[in-house]
Amino acid sequence: MLRWLVCGRLGPVWMWKALLLFVAIAFAGQLLGVIFNKSSVQPAARSIFSSPDAQGPSLGSCQPHSHIMFLKTHKTASSTVLNMLYRFGEERDLRFALPLGYQLGYPLPFNAHRVKGYRGPRAMEFHIMGNHMRFNKPEVEKVMPADTFYFSIIRDPVSLAESSFAYYKEVAPAFRKAKSLGDFADDPKKYYDPRLRNNHYARNLLWFDFGMDHNANYSLALAQHGEALIRRTFKLILLSEHFDQSMILLRHALCWPLDAVVSFSLNARQQKPSGLGGMSGSWVGKAAAAAGVSVRGGHSQAKTPPNLSLTGEQREKLRQWNALDWHLYKAFNQTFWEEIHRFGLAEMQQEVALLRTRRDDLARVCLRDGGKPVEAYRIRDKNIRPFQSGLVKILGYELQPGLDNTTRTACLRMIRPEIQYKDVLDVKQFPRDPSVQAQQGQQSKGRVVAAGGSFLRQDSSRTGERLVGGETGGRTVEEGARDWDGSHLTRTNQTLTRGQEKGRLR
Structure with missing residues (x-):
């Protein structure tokens, strides 16, 4: 059926x-x-930048900081830090407070109108500021929101002097006259004239970058006052000698993923003869503005690298010559290690190990020859060749061939030199904006190139600066000068006197 x-x-x-x-x-x-x-499709989807290792150890429920001001000090690995800020902001479409040129008015004290597209306080939200400036807190606060996280990085003044001497040997008159760094250290006053432009690179450069008078005679009271000014504004001061530990502290302070603080060393120098050959004229002009140096006559010939050797006695003399910087370094070095002890030594060692492993992994994926830096002329892609300045070679990197688009984009961000990266961000942030171009043109008309390639406004009425000394290379000083805490500064026999409502510090 x-x-x-x-x-x-x-x-x-x-x-x-x-x-x-x-x-x-x-x-x-x-x-x-x-x-x-x-x-x-799995290989294309599994980019190393999207792996779980990219996030690093959990940071809990904190939210990433996106309002950040980084004081980019000179010769302190600050270009590498700026690259991290550029990457983080570009990946998240944040707005940068970019300079009209390549620096925010340096070496003049920062003025808010140096920011491209600035229309007045709170007229526009800026997220990240990090290009070279001489710090001026009231003007920075006109640009950046009230909840901005301020941080910077410093370096032992002796190591900083070695790097500055190599990089600015032909720019700072005090360095140019000395046969070697040791020769300069033996008798700095023999070579140093505070009236000459670009000599700020030769004395208390950190103090100068933080916006204070680097030529003031040292006193403990003055040094402590400057330290206190910095502490009231900057939430974190990093040390270039302990860069990896600094990155871990920064990652936790900003609540950022691990990859955001993984980097390849940028602007690294090689102590061999170097010239500017092979660099196009347009890049030379742009980079001269960025570095504050001059490029004389087309292609310069290779020159002997500077003698940076120092005896123990000469190192001590450099610390005395840079006494204000030395005070800052000792004070914030102590604070740095107190921060690490609060963080936990074992935890710090573990995270530093993860950071270094991650850097090695990314180098193997991103970089040709295992990540070994190479001379600029060997880099096939001219768009990522680092600018050459001074008497030493500045090294760069080559990308690994055959990368997929996603990985190549992320790798390229990690090795793109500062000047080229600023241009990329500028184009993205100001795509053919006629008003901004007109503003930039007006600014460029008000500048002349002084000796050493630094920019000086012809019309200084807005900033209140003037030149002293009878020569074109004169140093800029401020009329009715004030520190950025509002205290009056006057000079008495080259000793700084600070007038305050309650008493005086000498």
């Missing part, structure tokens, strides 16, 4: 068998197709 029902009413058995077989084959084919498709 059942067989009759199936055959008669529902069709013959062979038809049902065929239907079941067809369904089984279709299901198996679909399953195999999914597996095949997954295996074929």
Whole structure:
């Protein structure tokens, strides 16, 4: 009866068998197709930058900071830090407080109108500020929101002097006159004239970058006052000698993923003869503005690298010569290690190890020859060649060939030199904006190139600066000068006197 029902009413058995077989084959084919498709697209989807290791150890429920001001000090690995800020902001479409040129008015005290697109306080939200400036807190606060996180990085003044001497040997008159760094250290006053432009690179450069008078005679009271000014504004001061530990502290302070603070060393120097050959004229002009140096006459010839050797006695003399910087370094070095002890030594060691492992992994993926830095002329892509300045070679990197688009984009961000990166961000942030171009043109008309390639406004009425000394290389000083805490500064026999409402510090 059942067989009759199936055959008669529902069709013959062979038809049902065929239907079941067809369904089984279709299901198996679909399953195999999914597996095949997954295996074929998996390599492209599994970029190293999207792996779980990119996030690093959990930071809890904190939210990433996006309002950040980084005081980019000179010769302190600050270009590498700026690259991190550029990457973080670009990936998240944040707005940068970019300079009209390549620096925010340096070496003049910062003025808010140096920011491209600035229309007045709170007229526009800026997220990140990090290009070279001489710090001026009231003007910075006109640009950056009230909840901005301020941080900077410093370096032992002796190591900083070595790097500055190599980089600015032909720019700072005090360095140019000295046969070697040791020769300068033996008798700095023999070579140093505070009236000459660009000599700020030769004495208390950190103090100068923080916006204070680097030529003031040292006193403990003055040094402590400057330290206190910095502490009230800057939430974190990093040390370039302990860069990896600094990055871990920064990552936790900003609540950033691990990859945001992984970097390859940028603007690294090689102490061998170097020239500017092979660099196009346009890049030379742009980079001269960025570095505050001059480029004389087309292609310069290779020159002997500077002698940076120092005796123990000469190192101590440099600390005395840079006494204000030395005070800052000792004070914030102590604070730095107090921060690490609060963080936990074992935890710090673990995170530093993860950071270094991650850097090695990214270097193997991103960089040709395992990440070894190379001379600029060897880099095939001219758009990522670092600018050459001074008497030493500045090294760069080459990308690994054959990278997929996603990985290549992320790798390129990590090695793109500062000047080129600023241009990329500028184009993205100001795509053919006629009003901004007009503003930039007006600013450029008000500047002249002084000796050493630094920019000086011809019309100084807005900033209140003037030149002293009878020569074109004169140093800029401020009329009715004030520190950025509002205290009056006057000079008495080259010793800084600070007038305050309650008493005086000398």
